[in-house]
Amino acid sequence: METTAHAATESLLPSAHPVQLLDPTGAEVPQTGTARDYAMPSAARLRAVWHAMVIGRRFDIQATALTKQGRLAVYPSSRGQEACQVGATLAIRPTDWMFPTYRESMALVTRGIDPVEVLSLLRGDSHCGYDPIATHTAAQCTPLSTQLVHAAGAAYGEKRRGRDSVALAFIGDGATSEGDFHEALNFAAVFESPTIFFVQNNKYAISVPLSKQTKAPSLAYKGIGYGVPAEQVDGNDPAAVLAVMDVALEHARSGKGPFLIEAHTYRLDAHTNADDATRYRSSDEVTAWLDRDPIARVEAWLKARGELNDDIVAATNAEAEARASELRDRMNAEPTVEPMSLFDNVFAEPTAQLEEARAMVQAELEAEATA
């Protein structure tokens, strides 16, 4: 009995060290000692990831700037986490589901959702600017970990419908302490629901460091107790993120159930623009992580192979700049909010009580207009 349990555990375990395919200088890392076989993604895919990371980072910086101009109420930056957000997103298909948190704006933009629609939650004109059904992308979730159970359910629904779509659910390191994280892993495992749980371990939950969050040697180990295979990956290595996602997706799509990924990364900016990160971390720490930049890494690899040159870099930067400028212009326009919509989507059909409230607000607005 014991040996069987041990053997089964072996197949669930993550690699001893985070999987890395490219080191910070962009040199290839020979693959030995990883728990599974990970293949170097094609140059074309890495070029696409590089491109989306450049666009994504510029978007992120622009969004932070919009908070300073009062155009966004708040913005949680994901600068530094580009390899996770872009890599994981580009690894899935449009028919797959995505379950993002407040931090996944860059992932949503990479998914092709209009950046203005992405930012409507944070601007404050709507709780969700895009159509979750049409985009297969759930509304960005602010209560921590709650979306993971939805992901497990949606992936199970897809399976019940006989389709091979999966659900990719993002979560931070701090949120792995929430009960719903455990319930989601367990449900997904028991129902063999094709769900990829993607933990971006960016080392802090607002101010609380990982060491105060958990005693687990790696968040990836949390899969074992549920029978969920897991992997840890260098979350600043776009090639490794793609490779690990490929294995996880193959696992899920072939009917073997969920997969847990812990991506080791770092949040370069504060939790949000409203947070003061100097209160809980040193600038040395931040500087050290700047040397592990995901964009520079893959750029060096592509250039060494003649897949990228300075002209393309300049053109891409110009494209990112143009998109940021377009976003700025569009965000400078006042959003239109329709007061009567307050009552439209509480229920499919409004109750008598809602109709009463609607009439009251309508009268108030009319009085205001004629005053």
Next chain:
Amino acid sequence: MSSARPVTMGSALNTALRDSLRDDDDVLVFGEDVGTLGGVFRITDGLAANFGEDRCFDTPLAEAGIVGFAIGMCLTGFRPVVEMQFDAFAYPAFEQITSHVAKMRNRTSGRVGLPMVIRVPYAGGIGGVEHHCDSSEGYYAHTPGLKVVTPSDAADAYSLLREAIDDPDPVIFMEPKALYWSKQEIELPSRQPAFGKAVVRRKGTDVTLVTYGPSVPMALKAAEAAADEGWSVEVVDLRTIVPFDDETVVESVRRTGRCIVVSEAQGFAGVSGEVAARVSERCFHSLQAPVLRVSGLEIPYPAPMLEKIHLPGVERVLDAISRLQWDDQPDLTFAGGAV
């Protein structure tokens, strides 16, 4: 055509689930022990055997998981009917219910509706140990975006559950567990008035008792007893707390001029207070006495041997009726003498 026969509320609910599973392939029933066992109250009895484990199945023991999983399944077009084993054990799912179930249509500007039913056996009177007898309807009714439904007889149990399953919005379906075994001569399937329609269970002219769910049979008994003392008591059963039927309640109270709200739930900050406030606002000029509440005590649900003291009964209702300001009674008179 079969003719009317005695049906318990429990079997009416079971029949409603059966008929829904039969009529719509997207309806699924899941929760703790609902499969092989048929639920601890047997409401899902035989469903797994008859419809297969794809349609009615057991889940891990985790209420947030059950509700959250159901949310995800709604995204792919299913209509889950989930069971919370007992009222107080739904609290672990409270976060999912209030943050997501109630808000999803609104969060997504109407693009994602959640046609799910969360069945909650609730309230007491069955000698249950602690955490098995809570009246939790107030929490749900206080949360915009949830419909809150509670039948008081077998015919309504069938009809309201079928409507809940067909509803495009999430419904918290509160089942008064003390009434699971109550019987009624009915013929199923049958349809009763729709959501948002209260029903006058007994006609009267002197005072209106507004009540719902587990308290309805008690209120009817009280009305009976009051009749022996010469009072003509009307009993209104809300049936759905959300949506709320102001019209029926107001029409009745304006006619009788007096109102007592009867609920097993504690009165403070609850549904009964809401009803009293609505009645006061709408019937002020017809009221001949303040609106009174007869409710459970403001205490955590007591141990079984003490629950009789907690639960409002016929005596407390009769006492409340006598405390209303009647013409033949000087209004400031207490048992101890005039003030």
